[in-house]
Amino acid sequence: MLFDNHLKTFSKGGVHPADHKLSAGEGIEELPLPRSVTIPIYQHIGAPPKIVVERGDTVKAGQVIAIHEGFVSANIHSSVSGKVGKIDPVMDSSGYKHIAINIRVKGDDWEETIDRTDTLVTDIPYTASEIVEKVMQAGVVGQGGAAFPSHVKLSVPKGKVVDTLVINGVECEPYLTADHRVMLEKPHEVMIGAQILMKALGVSKAIIAIENNKQDAIQLLSTVAQGFPNITVEALKVQYPQGGERQLIEALLGREVPSGGLPHDVGAIVHNVGTTYSVYLAVQKNQPLVQRVVTVTGKSLKKPSNFLVRMGTPVIDLVTAAGGIPEDTGKVISGGPMMGKALADLKVPITKATSGILVIPEAETKRAETYQCLRCGKCIEACPMGLEPYHLMLLARGKNTDKTKEENILDCMECGSCSFVCPSNRPILDYIRFSKAKLKKAVKE
Template identity: 60%
Template structure:
């Protein structure tokens, strides 16, 4: 019997339209806008100014704290200006805008395709290189990777879990990375194991990707300590707590981190980025993302340079379909609608989903019928119907008491509600306010 987590979960239509589309390289744009905040934590501090010439891979903004990440130029050219640009959420954020001239890389980056398997760096050197390269979680959360690898005093890492679940409908970029860069992922996993001083790594993959399971299982035979764990297809298995419960059957206490149960989780795309940083001296300035949609001419997977406008990705896949009603950054369950096609793609851009009007229209909201479906599908064991009511009434004390901060915002409750209630919308609002209150208290 295939493993999965035990509490809640749903199985929406998968719609993996681009699963058989090999990774293509998106042409370099004429201009990039590289935000200085592409990660959880403090924004990076620019170290370049207008008219400075930069190369691909050059550090252009330095991390401003422990929970922060370096930013590197994804192109070569001249800094046009440092200004506010619209981000994926519709807010204006500071970015370094570079006019592209050629494609000159930093001399110390190894651009060859040769696989480097021998890991010569020490565990301390590995964490330092990962921090210098600006690597963050590429599954969407964008948590700085070096922070996760810095195990707090008194805690011990026992197992590394590689998140290759890709449970969001439509998205296939991680799937293609596994098929096309499997050995690099394996070496990256070994590097992460060495940094944590653990002897065991588990790569969790849902069984709707049998080719990736077969491919990595075959490769794993040549890499000591790495095992591939096929999982039952169940959303939101890509959540850290759900993945840990599925693979090693350990439950993380409310408010705690995975290290409390001896686990560290990294995305499969992050493992590839770690390989490139440690073995090739290549910072994180490009990544793979899916562009997809039922009306899109060519649903595909593209490797793009950070800071590329969303519109370039759309044009490469055949252009914007006439029936497009919303463009979602990420997947349909946890992604957010974009306000403009000119916003830049970032480290956290795992996908772009173009939805037609029939797939985006909200149905009339009805009164709660007390069916309990939202409770039964919540993977965190919460009561979404109650949390929504508390958020509506601004009862923040009750929201905190009922563990609203444990919500992972997966959207399972809204998806399953027969009364079409916007449960997640209100829970997000309540969670945001409770978070502010808790931080002010500290």
């Protein structure tokens, strides 16, 4: 990795956190069915779907339990078979209560239309609109973290021309290995998934982008890709936050997505590896998005693992399966250490956006003592969006909210690189979040 200077990467900012991929060597293991699941209906960006089951109903795995409302929304399916229990607000990983459907597990009956075998289906007999419809019905959303409904991304607005599909296998967050394992264990499925996405978008070129710290995945996918013309595998220099859509497009294609714009403005669409696999399952196997690979990891965890988990399984079940909560635990984080969020409760359910559960020892969660800003400019150097974080923090602290907007605070994607590099340990991102929250509130009023 020392000699990867010839590889591409994004040009602005970026940091190099230690990668701690503890679970990279652990195969995907299916987690035993929990006793009950709690499926929040609000697992994606957009409108919440409408619940179509009632308390006491019997459901099968893969059955629709909430139907999308409007275009930017996603179906929710039952991830298990059993009886519908309470439909009540329940705390989810956002730290707030949202309506969720509780299902008591009984057996493991799946909808008959769903193909659960491992046989590879290579033919894609569907048209573009059929693919979009199937993806929409299966409730597939982006599994990188933002959980944006995938069918919306596949429907390119008129007037926009997309020429490149980017499959995001970067996984730049330290610790997380879910996408890495999917690439290693389902390479053909990912390739066919990419073909399906290409067909839906009508593009002739796809690039699978993988960071150079996943040599095995790069080699395996490069070999598999030889059977798929138009799909290339590109190794990228390791740098955080390369998994960010905008950074990835710039790294691969040298195009910058305009501020406030979307990737299709520059002719590119990015889909995550996990999402691509889900698209394969949805289109070729009729299997809706009811389970996903989740990394459970942490330095003092007995058995860091990658689990195939049904949606709605409580986090505590995963941690227990990975050896239980270590005694020195300070925080449990949903997602990676850079952008993830500490959980206030371990009963919160796994959702479509949960890529990892990270157990951090108490000693590492402590905030270091902060000093005065030295004006060293390291945050400016690190900011992948080319902002001036120190300045935004000063403005936010002075409650100068209007001015922060002028300084493009809304371009910030909260990657945390600024706080990470600050030699004075200043909570820069906290203040940026503060100002962003104030701006959002002002818009609401």
